Amino acid sequence: MQGQARAVTERLSSWWFTPMPARRLALLRIAIGALALAYLTFRAPNLASVAELAPQQFAPVGAAALLTQPVPAWFVRSSVGLSIVLGAAFTVGAAFRVTGPAFALLLLWVTTYRSSWGMVFHTENLFTLHVMLLAGSPAADALSWDARNSGRASPALDEEDGRFGWAIRAMSLVTVVAYVVAGVAKLKLSGGTWLGGELLRAQIAYDNLRKLELGTRVSPLGPWLVRHREVFPALSVLTMLVELGAPLALVYRRVTLPWVLAAWSFHVGVLLLMSIGFFYQLSGFAYLSFFPLERGLALLQRRLAKA
Amino acid sequence: MSRPLTAIFGLAVAAAAAAPLLRDATHDSYPFSTYPMFARVLHQPQLTFAEGVTGSGQARRLPPEMVVNDEPMQAMRTLKLTANAGRRALKQLCAAIAARVAAAPIYADVRRVRIARARFDPLRYFEPDSGPQGQEREQLVECRVRRAR
Numbered sequence: 356m357q358g359q360a361r362a363v364t365e366r367l368s369s370w371w372f373t374p375m376p377a378r379r380l381a382l383l384r385i386a387i388g389a390l391a392l393a394y395l396t397f398r399a400p401n402l403a404s405v406a407e408l409a410p411q412q413f414a415p416v417g418a419a420a421l422l423t424q425p426v427p428a429w430f431v432r433s434s435v436g437l438s439i440v441l442g443a444a445f446t447v448g449a450a451f452r453v454t455g456p457a458f459a460l461l462l463l464w465v466t467t468y469r470s471s472w473g474m475v476f477h478t479e480n481l482f483t484l485h486v487m488l489l490a491g492s493p494a495a496d497a498l499s500w501d502a503r504n505s506g507r508a509s510p511a512l513d514e515e516d517g518r519f520g521w522a523i524r525a526m527s528l529v530t531v532v533a534y535v536v537a538g539v540a541k542l543k544l545s546g547g548t549w550l551g552g553e554l555l556r557a558q559i560a561y562d563n564l565r566k567l568e569l570g571t572r573v574s575p576l577g578p579w580l581v582r583h584r585e586v587f588p589a590l591s592v593l594t595m596l597v598e599l600g601a602p603l604a605l606v607y608r609r610v611t612l613p614w615v616l617a618a619w620s621f622h623v624g625v626l627l628l629m630s631i632g633f634f635y636q637l638s639g640f641a642y643l644s645f646f647p648l649e650r651g652l653a654l655l656q657r658r659l660a661k662a
Numbered sequence: 663m664s665r666p667l668t669a670i671f672g673l674a675v676a677a678a679a680a681a682p683l684l685r686d687a688t689h690d691s692y693p694f695s696t697y698p699m700f701a702r703v704l705h706q707p708q709l710t711f712a713e714g715v716t717g718s719g720q721a722r723r724l725p726p727e728m729v730v731n732d733e734p735m736q737a738m739r740t741l742k743l744t745a746n747a748g749r750r751a752l753k754q755l756c757a758a759i760a761a762r763v764a765a766a767p768i769y770a771d772v773r774r775v776r777i778a779r780a781r782f783d784p785l786r787y788f789e790p791d792s793g794p795q796g797q798e799r800e801q802l803v804e805c806r807v808r809r810a811r
Binding site for chain 1: 668671679682694696698701702703712724728729734740747
């Protein structure tokens with residue numbers, strides 16, 4: 356029994372600390388950091404606008420639950436501004452030991468505060484968690500300002516070590532967990548009814564209805580599709596397969612790409628039917644940790660060199 | 663970080679992401695969410711909205727930017743929470759919306775702002791023979807749009 360437990364622990368540990376190249380982790384830092392930076396920059400007015408909401412609407416969640424009242428408007432605006440500066444430092448890997456964790460914590464604060472006004476947003480969770488994992492890893496040991504200017508020996512770009520691999524494993528694990536939690540929530544809140552399709556149909560109809568009644572434009576596809584109830588059982592089952600089937604993408608390499616494509620297609624469907632943009636997933640960046648990015652980059656470099 | 667510490671940190675984040683599985687799915691949080699989106703059964707939901715009323719009495723919906731910001735769901739929640747908070751809060755929100763309307767040239771013909779709510783049947787709303795009709799419509803507050811002359 357003890358021997359079996361030890362064998363399982365060793366297997367899990369070797370999976371968690373799978374040697375992976377420094378370059379792959381660095382590319383994840385650069386890609387996700389750049390996307391986070393672009394997001395913060397373009398959404399800065401919206402992120403800062405919560406400072407103008409009525410204090411009685413303040414309903415803190417997560418870490419913000421420590422607050423008994425809203426913070427001053429200048430603090431909100433400063434936080435958003437500083438997050439952009441730190442996001443740039445994170446992306447280029449400058450003073451990463453400080454800027455990495457600082458950016459992750461500030462991003463967590465800015466996005467948590469945004470969700471503390473009666474509406475919990477779900478479009479920023481995954482990329483915030485991925486940034487946190489990157490911040491706690493040696494993601495700037497390669498392809499970074501620090502690596503170039505530190506004066507100490509950097510790892511070879513292709514050096515493979517478990518100290519780079521764990522963060523990439525953790526990112527993929529957190530991605531899979533998010534989908535499973537979403538699938539379980541549907542079953543918890545509505546049981547098997549969800550698989551019948553009518554609930555999904557009503558949710559899509561309601562989402563479009565409320566946007567129209569709130570004076571915004573919607574894609575015509577959602578209102579059109581809700582009139583065809585026969586497609587919804589299949590859509591419900593497919594949604595559940597993507598969500599509850601996510602762990603298979605971690606366990607079986609052959610399932611990874613099909614699952615990623617299915618998950619991405621799910622988000623395209625959500626955008627087309629409900630005009631809800633999960634930007635991180637739609638960009639594809641949410642799934643980068645599943646793939647050997649450095650090989651894709653090497654292929655691109657070879658093609659460009661030939662051209 | 664040492665290997666044991668990195669393992670603890672990474673696993674802690676993953677465990678925290680999975681922890682919502684153990685709590686009531688309606689108790690949402692951030693960033694460790696239960697992701698309850700699109701999961702609830704709907705029973706003729708009630709929706710609160712803001713309208714701009716012209717001098718001739720025509721009403722048109724005011725978009726989220728006039729209510730609070732460009733985020734539709736934040737605007738929806740703001741309207742709903744304010745409606746539940748009572749008349750004083752509604753008057754304040756109405757005045758705030760009216761000030762934004764006054765500053766927006768596209769709404770130059772709007773004389774009054776009205777906040778109302780109604781119940782809707784989401785599926786019948788998009789049926790060709792039913793159309794977008796709200797039921798049990800209730801006007802909550804109305805206020806004037808004041809413009810500098």
